[in-house]
Amino acid sequence: MPFIIGTSIPEDKVLVQSVAHIYGIGLSQSKILCKKAGFGSDSRGRNVTFSKGKNLENLAEAIPLPLGPDLRRFQNDKIRRLCLISTYRGSRHRKGLPVRGQRTHTNAKKRPLLKSNVN
Structure with missing residues (x-):
């Protein structure tokens, strides 16, 4: 393989x-x-x-973009930075709620937490 x-x-x-x-x-x-x-x-x-x-x-x-574990690390660092500087988006990530304006009245009460959940 x-x-x-x-x-x-x-x-x-x-x-x-x-x-x-x-x-x-x-x-x-x-x-x-x-x-x-x-x-x-x-x-x-x-x-x-x-x-x-x-x-x-x-x-x-040769693709000029990060791939695989480098891309995951880059995205997790961005989320960690948002949480660190106490932005609204960072607090939504921390609480496990939708980040980009989706409704929470009927949906998204139990957003699946990622393996690398940032606390």
């Missing part, structure tokens, strides 16, 4: 969908990466050799 940017690629799943599981890469970006790496639209994870996997990883890392 190959790993690309810390994400395992299942052998029996379509490669385009598997690459889209990398945090920060969507389906359209995944299609572009797989096409540049020389994979067809129906190729699977078992078709990834070590050299082609490295090529795919290098293409993904």
